[in-house]
Amino acid sequence: MSLRHALLGALADQPRSGYELLKHFEQSLAYAWPASHSQIYPELGRLLSEQLIEQTAAGARGSKTYALTDTGLAEVRRWLRETEPDRRVRNDALLRMFFLWLLEPDEAREHLERERAYWQGILAKLREIEAKPPGQTRKERAFRLSLEGGIRMVESRAHWLDWAVDQRI
Amino acid sequence: MSLRHALLGALADQPRSGYELLKHFEQSLAYAWPASHSQIYPELGRLLSEQLIEQTAAGARGSKTYALTDTGLAEVRRWLRETEPDRRVRNDALLRMFFLWLLEPDEAREHLERERAYWQGILAKLREIEAKPPGQTRKERAFRLSLEGGIRMVESRAHWLDWAVDQRI
DNA sequence: CGAGGCATGTAAGTTGTTACATGATTAG
DNA sequence: CTAATCATGTAACAACTTACATGCCTCG
Numbered sequence: 001m002s003l004r005h006a007l008l009g010a011l012a013d014q015p016r017s018g019y020e021l022l023k024h025f026e027q028s029l030a031y032a033w034p035a036s037h038s039q040i041y042p043e044l045g046r047l048l049s050e051q052l053i054e055q056t057a058a059g060a061r062g063s064k065t066y067a068l069t070d071t072g073l074a075e076v077r078r079w080l081r082e083t084e085p086d087r088r089v090r091n092d093a094l095l096r097m098f099f100l101w102l103l104e105p106d107e108a109r110e111h112l113e114r115e116r117a118y119w120q121g122i123l124a125k126l127r128e129i130e131a132k133p134p135g136q137t138r139k140e141r142a143f144r145l146s147l148e149g150g151i152r153m154v155e156s157r158a159h160w161l162d163w164a165v166d167q168r169i
Numbered sequence: 170m171s172l173r174h175a176l177l178g179a180l181a182d183q184p185r186s187g188y189e190l191l192k193h194f195e196q197s198l199a200y201a202w203p204a205s206h207s208q209i210y211p212e213l214g215r216l217l218s219e220q221l222i223e224q225t226a227a228g229a230r231g232s233k234t235y236a237l238t239d240t241g242l243a244e245v246r247r248w249l250r251e252t253e254p255d256r257r258v259r260n261d262a263l264l265r266m267f268f269l270w271l272l273e274p275d276e277a278r279e280h281l282e283r284e285r286a287y288w289q290g291i292l293a294k295l296r297e298i299e300a301k302p303p304g305q306t307r308k309e310r311a312f313r314l315s316l317e318g319g320i321r322m323v324e325s326r327a328h329w330l331d332w333a334v335d336q337r338i
Numbered sequence: 339c340g341a342g343g344c345a346t347g348t349a350a351g352t353t354g355t356t357a358c359a360t361g362a363t364t365a366g
Numbered sequence: 367c368t369a370a371t372c373a374t375g376t377a378a379c380a381a382c383t384t385a386c387a388t389g390c391c392t393c394g
Binding site: 001003036060 | 383
């Protein structure tokens, strides 16, 4: 149940509405834990009923702002400290590579080129975020750590594909 | 529905029983698409009823060997050619990094060290597989491509964590 | 006044996990 | 003879996706 802890963690940062959380997921957390509005809103309802979060404001167009409760903060920290990270990775794009030999060599090469272009695009986006001057709070340093991790992973994909398109397959 | 195509792809390689497919998933495909027996067996049943695979032998202890049919082969190839890879990545371990600032600095550092040790272990395993002399079929070259991709991704994680444990957080 | 973005929600269906369940064969 | 591994399956539950559904507000 990473989604609920991702939500709690995002609210530990600052109070946010469902919609703001959704945008935050799209921008910041998308490469670590993508989530859609149809998952976020019901989960917020559950977190509210369990008193891990509380509604602190209501805004225009029915927006509701939530803040983390003490119990909620304790729960994220418990999750971080006591539960083992799920290190399994599902990677459709990598899976396909195992089966490239089922395509004609030209098609396989085109496939690799498309993947390369995609990841180069993502890399450029991440580098833009990186270019902004960093703050010096612990929160900001943790974010930079994660961002650096994301960049390195995407970079290794892009470099690998650079190498791969030149292989005979 | 990557699982069914992963199964079809594995059977395109050679006929295999459910149990052999399970072991193949554990050893080879685990870093791209982990799957458990409780998912594999029912899916094989569905593939059989759709005639994408056929049972070609029955062995000891009720084991059943399946082979890809022509329709099945056409379906993997269609999947590779016509469907867009799902490039979303769920990464619990990376998600947690965003929230490290909620722990005490010492705890955060320990967390990073544990992650580093884990990925270094995986890297060592992959390098062992890499060390075996490669064959020269297209199938084998596609496998080497994927293996190299896996190694680079795990390597980038390990190097990142090497860097991260030395950061102030 | 219309288009686009803001803002929330529900429902049906699919996929994946954990636990339950059974039995055969082999190596020590 | 007994523990480990081989070998297959089902069931209940949890998580995730896609589609349906509604209405507000602001900018041009």
